Amino acid sequence: MFSGFMTNAWIVASVxxxxxxxxxxxxxxxxxxxxxxxVPGGSFAGAAAALLAGxxxxxxxxxxxxxxxxxxxLLGRRGRHDxxxxxxxxxxxxxxxxxxxxxxxxxxxxxxxxxxxVLGIGANQLAPTLALAAGCMAALALLWRPLLLASxxxxxxxxxxxxxxxxxxxxxxxxxxxxxxxxxxVGTTLIFSxxxxxxxxxxxxxVRPGVAVALSVAIALAVVWAAIALSxxxxxxxxxxxxxxxxxxxxxxxxxxxxxxxxxxx
Amino acid sequence: MGQVLRxxxxxxxxxxxxxxxxxxxxxxxxxxxxxxxxxxVLRGQSFAGExxxxxxxxxxxxxxxxxxxxxxxxxxxxVAAAGxxxxxxxxxxxxAFRDLATGIVLGFGFGLAALFLYLGTIExxxxxxPVTILFGDVFLLDSSLLPLVAGFGAVALALVLVLYRPLLLASxxxxxxxxxxxxxxxxxxxxxxxxxxxxxxxAVTIGAILxxxxxxxxxxxxxxxxxxxxxxxxAAAALGVAAVWLGILAAWDSYYWPPxxxxxxxxxxxxxxxxxxxxxxRLWSRRSGGG
Numbered sequence: 001m002f003s004g005f006m007t008n009a010w011i012v013a014s015v016x017x018x019x020x021x022x023x024x025x026x027x028x029x030x031x032x033x034x035x036x037x038x039v040p041g042g043s044f045a046g047a048a049a050a051l052l053a054g055x056x057x058x059x060x061x062x063x064x065x066x067x068x069x070x071x072x073x074l075l076g077r078r079g080r081h082d083x084x085x086x087x088x089x090x091x092x093x094x095x096x097x098x099x100x101x102x103x104x105x106x107x108x109x110x111x112x113x114x115x116x117x118v119l120g121i122g123a124n125q126l127a128p129t130l131a132l133a134a135g136c137m138a139a140l141a142l143l144w145r146p147l148l149l150a151s152x153x154x155x156x157x158x159x160x161x162x163x164x165x166x167x168x169x170x171x172x173x174x175x176x177x178x179x180x181x182x183x184x185x186v187g188t189t190l191i192f193s194x195x196x197x198x199x200x201x202x203x204x205x206x207v208r209p210g211v212a213v214a215l216s217v218a219i220a221l222a223v224v225w226a227a228i229a230l231s232x233x234x235x236x237x238x239x240x241x242x243x244x245x246x247x248x249x250x251x252x253x254x255x256x257x258x259x260x261x262x263x264x265x266x
Numbered sequence: 267m268g269q270v271l272r273x274x275x276x277x278x279x280x281x282x283x284x285x286x287x288x289x290x291x292x293x294x295x296x297x298x299x300x301x302x303x304x305x306x307v308l309r310g311q312s313f314a315g316e317x318x319x320x321x322x323x324x325x326x327x328x329x330x331x332x333x334x335x336x337x338x339x340x341x342x343x344x345v346a347a348a349g350x351x352x353x354x355x356x357x358x359x360x361x362a363f364r365d366l367a368t369g370i371v372l373g374f375g376f377g378l379a380a381l382f383l384y385l386g387t388i389e390x391x392x393x394x395x396p397v398t399i400l401f402g403d404v405f406l407l408d409s410s411l412l413p414l415v416a417g418f419g420a421v422a423l424a425l426v427l428v429l430y431r432p433l434l435l436a437s438x439x440x441x442x443x444x445x446x447x448x449x450x451x452x453x454x455x456x457x458x459x460x461x462x463x464x465x466x467x468x469a470v471t472i473g474a475i476l477x478x479x480x481x482x483x484x485x486x487x488x489x490x491x492x493x494x495x496x497x498x499x500x501a502a503a504a505l506g507v508a509a510v511w512l513g514i515l516a517a518w519d520s521y522y523w524p525p526x527x528x529x530x531x532x533x534x535x536x537x538x539x540x541x542x543x544x545x546x547x548r549l550w551s552r553r554s555g556g557g
Contacts, residue, residue, distance in 0.1 A: 033369035034313040041475070075545075082312035083486040087541050089316070090479040094537035097401040097473070101531050190380070193373035200366055237384045243377020250370050254354075 006232070008126055013224050015133045016182045017194055021202075021220030022140055023178050024195035025213045026171065028203060030151045035072060035172065036195045038085045040179040042068035042092030047183065048099040057184055058128055065179040068092055069172035077165065125184060132181035139174055147171060148209060190239040194220050197246025204253035219249050288404040288514050288532075291415055295467045296480055296506030298419040301426055302464035303485030303506075304499050305457060308437040312482045314351060314458070317368045318465040319477035321347040321375030325466075326399040326474055327382035336399060337414055340466035340474070347371055348462040352455050379474075402473025402533045404514060415467060422463040425456060433457055434495055471510070472533040480506055483540030490547035509539040 027036040046064025050057045068088060075084035150157040150167040158164055175195075182191040202216035227241035306315050322340040329339025354367035383399070398406060426433070436443035436453045444450050461481075468477035488501035513536035520530040 028366060031365055033365040034316070037313070037316070037369065037372065075548075082310055083307055083482055083544075086312040086316055086478045086482045087486070087544055090476050090483075090537050091541045093475050094401075094479070094531075094534040097476075097531050098534040101528075187380075190373070190376065192369070193377065196366070196369040196373055200370065237380040239380035240377040240384075243373045243375075243380070247370055247374035247377075 008123055009228060010225075012126065012129050013228055014221060015129060016191075017220040017224035018217050019133050019136050019178055020182060020191060020194035021198045021217040022213050023136065023174060024199035024220070025202070025209070025216050026147055026151060027175070027195050028199040029148075029209075030171065032171070032175075033196055034082055034085050035069075036175055037192045038072060038089040039065050039069050039172070039175045040183060040191045041089050043176075043179050043183055045092040045096035045099060048096040048103070052099050052103050058180060061183050062176075062180040064092065065176035065183075066173060069176040070169070073165075073169045073172050129181055129184075132177060136174065136177050136181065139177065143167075143170055143174065187239055190242050193239075193243045193246040194224065197250045198223060201246075201249040201253035204257045223249060282518075284405050285514060285518060287409055287412075288407060289511055291407050291412060292404050292471055292510035292514060293507045294415055294419055295471045296484070296510045297503045298422050299464045299468045299477075299480040300484045300488075300502035300506035301499050302422055302460050303481040303483075304489065304495060304502055305426065305433060305437055306461060306481055307485045307489055308434075308495075309457070311364075311461070312478065313365050314348075314368050315461060315465055315481045316478040317351070317372035317375070318344045318347055318462050319469050319474050319481075320372055321379070322466055322469045322477070323399055323474035324375050324379035324382055326469065327379060327386050330399065331382060331386050335408070335411065335414070337411060337418075337466065337470050340469045341418060341463060343375070344462035344466045344469075345459060347375055348458040352458055398473075400473055400475050401531060402469070402471055402476060404471055404510075404532045405517075407470070411470070415470070418463050419467055422460045422467070425460040425463075429453060429456060472513075472536050476533050476537055479537045479540045480510070483537075483544055484509065487540075487543045487547040490544075490551045505543055509536050509543065512536075512539050 024036070027033065043061045043065035046060035046062070047057050048060075049064065050060025053060070071088045072085050075088060146157070146162050146167055147170070149160070150162055150164060154164055157167070178195070179191060182194070198219035199212070199216040201219055202212045205215060206212050223242060223245035227238050227245055230236070230241045231238040303315075306312060322344045325339030325341070325343030326336040327339070328343070329336045332339075350371045351364075351368050354370060432443065432448050433453055435446070436448055436450050437457075440450055443453075464481060465477050468480040471477075472480060484502040484506035485498070487505055488498040491501055492498050513532050516535040517530055517532040520535075521528070523530065
């Protein structure tokens with residue numbers, strides 16, 4: 001389980017979990033769950049396009065997730081944000097279906113794009129993932145204060161000269177970068193679980209942002225490690241274990257909150 | 267003129283039983299989705315609709331494993347997921363927390379979908395099924411589905427029509443509705459049930475992960491064009507049917523297009539027409555009203 005080809009899987013998945021858990025804190029704080037779902041979902045078209053054109057998947061993913069993020073930002077600038085997100089997402093998914101129908105290979109490629117194949121990570125995927133992860137963490141550190149301010153106190157942020165739209169776009173592009181990095185590993189849809197479940201669980205235990213991010217990363221790592229181990233044992237898709245692990249973490253945290261409030265009352 | 271028409275509508279289009287069946291079921295589904303969708307847009311619940319569709323993929327694939335019609339799976343799991351979203355998210359009035367609850371359920375549901383699709387692939391070793399469940403194929407619909415589609419659609423429509431006035435008030439202003447003594451929470455739960463049914467129908471037609479297009483797209487487009495809810499519902503239904511029919515026509519024609527001569531997916535065309543309609547309506551309403 002820890003030898004040979006599995007070493008890459010452990011390294012890449014740990015990096016993905018750490019970055020996803022950290023960026024996810026802001027996803028939960030800003031209430032952007034839908035965007036965090038839509039950007040990776042839409043990037044699926046990019047992976048299909050790369051497959052069709054025969055270029056590196058990462059390039060297609062980067063182009064389409066950044067494009068999708070910008071499209072959501074622009075379409076949602078006025079009017080209903082959730083409608084814009086939904087329509088941008090389904091259009092990109094439809095485009096992905098079209099592109100995929102042009103390639104000869106259908107189902108296996110589709111499933112690995114959507115649900116990921118962490119056990120099949122090659123050594124050549126290691127360097128780009130690590131570089132992107134470092135970039136994401138650096139961007140997160142740079143954006144930390146403005147993003148925190150704009151997320152918690154939007155009015156005071158704009159009074160201080162932070163344009164909400166610029167912050168939103170920067171945040172969307174950050175989600176796009178995380179997507180590009182993680183999609184080849186956990187699939188377009190399951191990165192979402194890493195970005196939602198662990199941070200939401202962490203916020204039940206603490207209100208301090210720094211502690212919450214650390215806790216979120218720790219929970220994400222635990223979930224992903226357990227998922228890989230179980231996936232290795234059972235041969236079931238890793239996405240199933242990541243999804244249910246995240247939901248479990250969140251349920252446990254809700255139970256904890258509930259117990260705390262009961263103890264305080266009684 | 268006749269030649270132009272013949273170039274657009276390939277020979278045999280209207281005579282084909284395949285097309286007739288697809289057009290009939292597609293139109294039924296589009297009307298139901300559009301009527302329910304107007305409330306989805308008003309309530310800001312696009313994400314819930316999207317999530318129910320995605321989770322439906324788990325239902326569709328497990329129904330396939332069990333050997334029953336996927337529609338049953340879509341309906342069962344969408345209703346169950348709607349219940350879970352309602353249970354987790356109900357205490358929070360803020361939309362952000364409702365989204366979070368939806369997201370948690372969605373993550374779990376997609377995990378299940380991954381599992382069932384995987385089990386389906388290794389057990390049956392037919393590889394086309396996941397693609398059909400996720401992206402749909404209106405030409406593959408069986409005519410035995412028609413009574414089921416009509417039945418579930420009627421239930422969803424009846425729910426929305428019976429609840430029409432209180433639901434409208436609760437959707438536009440929850441506080442006002444609560445002040446008038448309307449059971450806002452029960453209304454929300456019943457609405458979520460109608461949403462689950464509409465999404466399941468749309469999922470069968472254009473695919474689980476594209477179902478939001480029929481739900482939200484025509485409704486949002488119609489709400490750009492008119493402010494009156496009853497007009498918006500009628501316009502949304504018309505737009506939805508138009509998108510589906512145009513999609514079927516384009517997919518039929520695409521048989522003769524490059525690169526492979528095997529027909530482009532219908533769902534792609536439906537989604538594209540829906541998006542074009544929405545962007546067009548946005549531009550139109552900005553020029554005429556927002557100016």
